[in-house]
Amino acid sequence: MNLAVRDIRHNFGRFVLTTVGLGLLLMIVMGMGGIYRGLIYEATLLVDQVGADLWVVQGSTRGPFAEVSRIPANLEDRVRAVPGVAEARRFVSHTIQRENRGRPLRMVVQGLSWPEDKGDWLSLIAGRPLRQAHYEMIADRSLGLPLGEKVKLGKDTYEVVGLTRGMVGTSGDGLAFFTVSDAMAVQFDMPGEATRLERAARLSRLENLDFGRVTPLLAELVVGPASQLPALAPPLVSAVLVTLRDGANPAGVAATLATWPDVKVYSTQQQKDLLLSGMVDKAKRQLGLFRMLLIIISGIIMALIIYTLTLDKLHHIAMLKLMGARNGVIAGLIVQQALLMGVLGYALAYCFGRFVFPVFPRLVVIDTGDLISLGGIVLGISLLSSLLGLAKAMQVNPNETLA
Amino acid sequence: MTAPANNALAVQASNLTKVYGHGHMEVVAMHDVSLSVKHGELVALLGPSGSGKTTLLTALGLVNPPTTGRIAVDGKTVLDGKHALTNLRTLRRQRLGFVFQKANLIPFLTAVENVQLACEINDQPARIARERALELLGYLGVAERANNYPSMLSGGEQQRVAVARALANKPSLVLADEPTAALDGRLGRQVMELFRKVAHEQNAGVIVVTHDHRTLDVFDRVYEMEDGKLKLSPSVPAST
Numbered sequence: 001m002n003l004a005v006r007d008i009r010h011n012f013g014r015f016v017l018t019t020v021g022l023g024l025l026l027m028i029v030m031g032m033g034g035i036y037r038g039l040i041y042e043a044t045l046l047v048d049q050v051g052a053d054l055w056v057v058q059g060s061t062r063g064p065f066a067e068v069s070r071i072p073a074n075l076e077d078r079v080r081a082v083p084g085v086a087e088a089r090r091f092v093s094h095t096i097q098r099e100n101r102g103r104p105l106r107m108v109v110q111g112l113s114w115p116e117d118k119g120d121w122l123s124l125i126a127g128r129p130l131r132q133a134h135y136e137m138i139a140d141r142s143l144g145l146p147l148g149e150k151v152k153l154g155k156d157t158y159e160v161v162g163l164t165r166g167m168v169g170t171s172g173d174g175l176a177f178f179t180v181s182d183a184m185a186v187q188f189d190m191p192g193e194a195t196r197l198e199r200a201a202r203l204s205r206l207e208n209l210d211f212g213r214v215t216p217l218l219a220e221l222v223v224g225p226a227s228q229l230p231a232l233a234p235p236l237v238s239a240v241l242v243t244l245r246d247g248a249n250p251a252g253v254a255a256t257l258a259t260w261p262d263v264k265v266y267s268t269q270q271q272k273d274l275l276l277s278g279m280v281d282k283a284k285r286q287l288g289l290f291r292m293l294l295i296i297i298s299g300i301i302m303a304l305i306i307y308t309l310t311l312d313k314l315h316h317i318a319m320l321k322l323m324g325a326r327n328g329v330i331a332g333l334i335v336q337q338a339l340l341m342g343v344l345g346y347a348l349a350y351c352f353g354r355f356v357f358p359v360f361p362r363l364v365v366i367d368t369g370d371l372i373s374l375g376g377i378v379l380g381i382s383l384l385s386s387l388l389g390l391a392k393a394m395q396v397n398p399n400e401t402l403a
Numbered sequence: 404m405t406a407p408a409n410n411a412l413a414v415q416a417s418n419l420t421k422v423y424g425h426g427h428m429e430v431v432a433m434h435d436v437s438l439s440v441k442h443g444e445l446v447a448l449l450g451p452s453g454s455g456k457t458t459l460l461t462a463l464g465l466v467n468p469p470t471t472g473r474i475a476v477d478g479k480t481v482l483d484g485k486h487a488l489t490n491l492r493t494l495r496r497q498r499l500g501f502v503f504q505k506a507n508l509i510p511f512l513t514a515v516e517n518v519q520l521a522c523e524i525n526d527q528p529a530r531i532a533r534e535r536a537l538e539l540l541g542y543l544g545v546a547e548r549a550n551n552y553p554s555m556l557s558g559g560e561q562q563r564v565a566v567a568r569a570l571a572n573k574p575s576l577v578l579a580d581e582p583t584a585a586l587d588g589r590l591g592r593q594v595m596e597l598f599r600k601v602a603h604e605q606n607a608g609v610i611v612v613t614h615d616h617r618t619l620d621v622f623d624r625v626y627e628m629e630d631g632k633l634k635l636s637p638s639v640p641a642s643t
Contacts, residue, residue: 001516001523001532003509010511010552316509322466323568324496325524398466 003329004336007313018305019341023348025298026378030349031357032291033370036284038363043170043280044272046093046110051121052241053250055091055266056257063266064093064238065170065275071263073180076113076240082256084248089113091239092183095173100151107143107176108169111183111237119162119177127162133179138162140174154189158182170279172362184235199223295377303385306338310389314396322398334389342382346375411478413576413608414463415439419472421458421631432458433469434631440608442575445599447619448612449636450628456612457580459628463610464499464578465491477575496525500569500607502579506561508553514564515540515549521571532571539567543597559590566597570605577601579611588617595621 008015047065056079057063058071079088092111097104112119112130119129119138127147130136137158139145149160158178167175178186190198202222206212212219244253250267257265266274276284310317317330350371357364421433433455440446450456461467463474465482474482476498481489508517515536522532540546543563545556553561562582569577579598583591595611595618602609602623611622619625625636 001512001520001529003512003520006516007511315507319507319509320524321492322464322495322501323521323524324492324494324499326492329524399461 002336003333004340007333008337008340015341019344020348022298022302022305022341022345023352025294025301026345026349026374027352027356029291029294029298030353030366030371030374031360031364032287032294033374034353034357034364034366035360035362036287036291037365037367037370039280039283039287040276041365042168042172042363043275045167046108046169046175047268047272047275049121049167050091050241051243052089052091052268053244054242054254054257055268055271056088056240056242056263057238057266059260059262059264061264062274062278063264063271064091065271066278069238070236071238071240073235073237075237075263078260079240079242079257082253084244084253084256085242086245086248087116087243089117089241089243090180090237091241092180092187092237093169094183094187094238095169095171096153096186098153100145105143105145105151106173107139108171108173109183109186110175110177111180112177113241114179114181122162122164122167122177124162125165127160129162130177130179131161134182135159136161136178137182138164138177140164140167140176142166142168142174143176153186156182156185166363168363170275180237184237188235295381298378299381299385302338302342302381303388305341306334306385306389307392309337310334310392314392315400317393318396318398318400321396327394330393331390334393335383335386338382338386338389339379342378346378411442412475413440413442413444413477414610415475415478416459416463417473417475419459419462419469419474421455421462421467422470431631433462436472436628436631436633438463438626438633440576440610442606442608443602445602445609445611445621445623447622447625447636448610448628449614449616449619449625454628455631456628458631459633460578460580460610460612463576464501465495497572498575500572500574500577502562502565502569502577502582504581504584506553506558506565508561508564508568510553513550513552514545514556514560517553517564518567518571521568525572535571536567539570540564543567558586559593562586562590562594563597566594566601570601570607573605574607577607577609579609581612581614583613583615583618588615591615592618592621 055063056071056075058069061067061069063069073090076088076090079085090111090113093108095106095108097106099105114130114133122129122138124138125141130138135156135158137151137160139160141163145151145160147160147163150157151160164175169175199222203219206219206222242253244250254265254267257263320330353366357366416436416438419433419436420431423430423432436459448456448459458467462469468482468485471484473480476494481487481491481494509520512520515533518536518539519532522535523529527535537546537549540549543566545560545563548556548560556564583594586594598609598611599621601607626633627636
């Protein structure tokens, strides 16, 4: 006869309420792990999806995910000339916060190296890749922009031609893909007055130079767009992404690029490691500590619940001892209840989580490995928490039945 | 376990003494008590509160060993002073049955499960244990309440289930501590007659601690305890 099950059956309401409470607590523990996994997934998503073999970034820096990296856009032409390189693309990425239809719109602007890259590698849930060099964008569904929506960013208006799902940046903001030139236009957009003032300042500086006074054509150019100034550097991008030819040795190509003093080269894995050891590491430790605290709290709560349940049954335990019941019968009553509570609480946590986690604003990834390890921990704390009740039960004197 | 002979002693206590505390705080709860109860015999134990009745009962029940003296169950010495000569818990499980003032039924088990549990504790298979439990409930007249929880039973019914539980493993000795104290006179008498039936039909020695002088006629022998000493009552029932 299973005494634990019969006790639960008789005190079903109390058991259900206790188990639901425990399940909610375990759901939070589970969620903490999921938030951490989600953080890593989102942080490395872009690096994974963009599909580069090597990242060429500003010399002495650790790349755009760790700090500001600025390299000239024409570096891609130099990179293409290196043996073993199949393709080089400019990488532009920055976060902006604007307003659309009266609501704040925060997105990661991601440049696609048009015309080589039209975003064909993106898995679209609706629409199509880019078809023209300007004024089109592919937006992630999390941005809440429907297909065909026209979004004004700076002086230009961009039409949403494609939708992705789950494409977010390291901070969890949805990605929006533009051509590199559009991405830079969005990034460096200046008010008209600021442009006029800058051009006037350029003209003033030129007129103060002999060189400027004797070259009137230059005076006409400085009041035009910056891109038409021959003496100015080409626009800056964050990185150049390198795709290697089949069979090319990544270490060899990286070694060649590493001899250039103005740049630094990282493999995709190194970029991911830098990303994780930098911005994600503290969040990981914070969540890890919080999760550990929650596990300890769950253990203490379970121990108290089991202890209280045991206290309620002390008289019956004394009776069982008087009747000559073996310790195993009494231990079974306590330990089986603790295990049942733990297992059912865990199952409830999983079920609750399936409904609740998708509603969270950031991705919660429930990893199978994490589920297994948490299951083991729950079993462990179920057994440990029942020790307190067991210790009390073993001290009960059968004489207490006569009291 | 072999069934004891009808004329064998269910329990024999020799020169039991129980002393609580030490030195100036020493209290002698039981002094040189000797008692023998045969199988099939119903014995009453009378006495005022604090006279040592419960001390004697718990000593015979092998849960509160005497300071000195010996206890034999079914002719075999099991306690010599405080020293157990066998596994007392196993012996309690196999040879003893207990009934209390309150029925002390386990509230989350039905009547039949309470009795069945006692059988299963003694390693009987669940099916046989259930059959035995139902048989005993029928024997004690509460078969129709088998699937009710204790909270749904009257005091008398609960006490009958408790008696059934005490008889579950065909004990040599049943110890009852004021089993009718919580019952009215009519129910109290019914329960005492039940004990007589149990003693005579189930071949168990039964010792009942009681204050109820109106039911003494059902007992084979009556003892009185006073200041820790046991003596045969002068008001021995006519039947003995």
